[in-house]
Amino acid sequence: MSDAPIITLQDVDVLFEEKKQEVHAVDHVDLEVNRGEIYGIVGYSGAGKSTLVRLINRLQRPTSGTVTVLGDDMAKLSAKELRDKRHKIGMIFQHFNLMASRTIADNVAFPLRGTMPKDQIKSKVDELLELVGLSERAKAYPAELSGGQKQRVGIARALASDPEILISDEATSALDPKTTSSILTLLKSLNQKLGLTIVLITHQMEAVKQVCTRVAVMDAGKIIERGSLVDIFAHPQKQLTKDFIDTTIQLDATLTALKLQPAVQDLGPGNRLVRLTYVGDTTDQPLVATLYAEYGVSANILFGDIQSLQNTPFGNLIVVLTGAADQVEAALTYLKQNDVTVTDVDLEAVGGED
Known part of the structure; x- marks a missing residue:
């Protein structure tokens, strides 16, 4: 070209x-x-x-x-x-x-x-x-x-x-x-x-x-x-761009279904529901395992998706992170340093009122 x-x-x-x-x-x-x-x-x-x-x-x-x-x-x-x-x-x-x-x-x-x-x-x-x-x-x-x-x-x-x-x-x-x-x-x-x-x-x-x-x-x-x-x-x-991208993994339907799972019904102070987005070589790294080994933070994977964009891997995970607040923050900093985009998931904003 x-x-x-x-x-x-x-x-x-x-x-x-x-x-x-x-x-x-x-x-x-x-x-x-x-x-x-x-x-x-x-x-x-x-x-x-x-x-x-x-x-x-x-x-x-x-x-x-x-x-x-x-x-x-x-x-x-x-x-x-x-x-x-x-x-x-x-x-x-x-x-x-x-x-x-x-x-x-x-x-x-x-x-x-x-x-x-x-x-x-x-x-x-x-x-x-x-x-x-x-x-x-x-x-x-x-x-x-x-x-x-x-x-x-x-x-x-x-x-x-x-x-x-x-x-x-x-x-x-x-x-x-x-x-x-x-x-x-x-x-x-x-x-x-x-x-x-x-x-x-x-x-x-x-x-x-x-x-x-x-x-x-x-x-x-x-x-x-x-x-x-x-x-x-x-x-x-831009939010519109994010909305378009989310349609490719049917994120709204996924989050609506997640609202019914026991793992997210009552998130205590030691739990954090986040979406992890990663691309390219990052998909080959054992990031979730590292969170527990290095920071004592466990990750309960509720949803996972990986796609190919121009032969480049592109993935999304929705996880519940559990651990001490300072260790969770340290774990999130580690993820961001490894080119993982971290977004807090607000299930209350999904699908209107229950």
Whole structure:
């Protein structure tokens, strides 16, 4: 992957007027996407992420600021130059946008009409359908396909013009978790095989976790946090980012279940309920055993989870620490010195009133 930016947004603002009030759909955003990476932009509905992505192919004009794609200022392109540029930017959508009356092959061929002889179009379509694993469904119609298969058709169609950039705008939001995983695996494979730069717009942190190299978190039109996938998971700064990360381990459901366990029903003065988050080499260290051996603090593990982020281990433990107060504090200091993030768990704030 090259470090050269292929997409650059500089101080970009998109201002709409709603009910005589000005609304910043995109609020003075700076963003760089490097060639060959999968960049995730995550945010809840209304955060501005879809407006942001429409700036890249100039389906949306910025109120101010500069959008540079593949070396060109998008605002300075002529109509023809813009059409040519858009051929280099493929898009896949949440609702597939397939033509029901056309076969799968015809749907994929549609962007190629008039660009090459029919036999070359057929050869290209066959190649694309094989790439997305749908060679045997070429003569089928969209109604005969599953949601995941329809999205694969959408991906094949987006690749028809040999784009350098692929934008995925909530492309997995309408799919079940298993199908979502298969589509993300396909996108990662295409990124590696074709050198595609992929911008993944989503509200699913699980999707970001599976394939992205870097991530930006959006809220109310602003990018509130950004960084490498591992850094964002290991050291989130904003509460919204922490909330997104917690969805990947279903933390709310876990804590709700923990409230019913005897070990946390009556935490005495010698007990402390904490969450330990650790990443990378730290996961190989016998930290919990060390707490007892060195500090006389026992750890009752109530929940454990370990995931892989870009081949880097990322783990979470929820434990009850028991021992003398000063020794517990010393043990927590030891954990922090070994790059473990320690967070006190407040079960009273989980799931409302009992």
